[in-house]
Amino acid sequence: ETGVTQSPTHLIKTRGQQVTLRCSSQSGHNTVSWYQQALGQGPQFIFQYYREEENGRGNFPPRFSGLQFPNYSSELNVNALELDDSALYLCASSPLAGGYNEQFFGPGTRLTVL
Amino acid sequence: AQSVTQLDSQVPVFEEAPVELRCNYSSSVSVYLFWYVQYPNQGLQLLLKYLSGSTLVKGINGFEAEFNKSQTSFHLRKPSVHISDTAEYFCAVIRGSQGNLIFGKGTKLSVKP
Numbered sequence: 001e002t003g004v005t006q007s008p009t010h011l012i013k014t015r016g017q018q019v020t021l022r023c024s025s026q027s028g029h030n031t032v033s034w035y036q037q038a039l040g041q042g043p044q045f046i047f048q049y050y051r052e053e054e055n056g057r058g059n060f061p062p063r064f065s066g067l068q069f070p071n072y073s074s075e076l077n078v079n080a081l082e083l084d085d086s087a088l089y090l091c092a093s094s095p096l097a098g099g100y101n102e103q104f105f106g107p108g109t110r111l112t113v114l
Numbered sequence: 115a116q117s118v119t120q121l122d123s124q125v126p127v128f129e130e131a132p133v134e135l136r137c138n139y140s141s142s143v144s145v146y147l148f149w150y151v152q153y154p155n156q157g158l159q160l161l162l163k164y165l166s167g168s169t170l171v172k173g174i175n176g177f178e179a180e181f182n183k184s185q186t187s188f189h190l191r192k193p194s195v196h197i198s199d200t201a202e203y204f205c206a207v208i209r210g211s212q213g214n215l216i217f218g219k220g221t222k223l224s225v226k227p
Binding site for chain 1: 118146150155156157158159160163165204206208209213214215216217218219220
């Protein structure tokens with residue numbers, strides 16, 4: 001059974017650029033959640049996708065957007081990058097949305113914005 | 115609104131000593147509580163969870179936690195730590211119907227020989 005994978009591992013961008021991060025969910029999981037972990041902080045919920053639809057969103061501006069594909073993999077897009085967007089971005093998949101369903105985390109993508 | 119407070123940002127301890135990492139939560143409704151571990155340059159791994167039932171929860175790697183509703187706490191304990199337990203530990207609570215996790219700021223456990 002393949003776990004959650006994310007690409008790329010590291011990424012360096014400059015202010016104002018756009019970035020796309022990718023996540024492949026664990027086999028059999030149809031729900032993907034994205035989290036931002038700034039240095040020295042706990043992860044913060046960005047949004048969740050369930051069966052290709054956004055299923056909840058945290059306190060992040062609209063320049064953070066996402067997609068989920070029919071195979072349940074997902075993308076996180078960030079437009080107009082700011083210095084504060086520098087963080088570890090974690091993807092987690094779960095077998096179902098809502099209530100309690102254990103989330104399995106990928107290794108993350110570390111984004112540095114210069 | 116639900117929130118999680120981890121009372122210690124760093125906990126240094128010697129190998130084979132016991133350790134307790136403290137976590138308090140605030141919630142007006144039933145909660146699901148979790149502890150995750152993050153090793154350097156890695157993602158999060160679930161250590162243990164409390165959903166219902168017995169208030170003493172046992173997890174992986176010899177860790178356990180006790181759910182205390184009256185004190186709104188969910189402290190993580192291990193009777194004897196190893197060097198390999200050096201990592202950052204996060205307490206988390208599930209929020210609402212979406213099932214997204216709300217994390218504390220983390221506690222860095224440093225085990226010294």
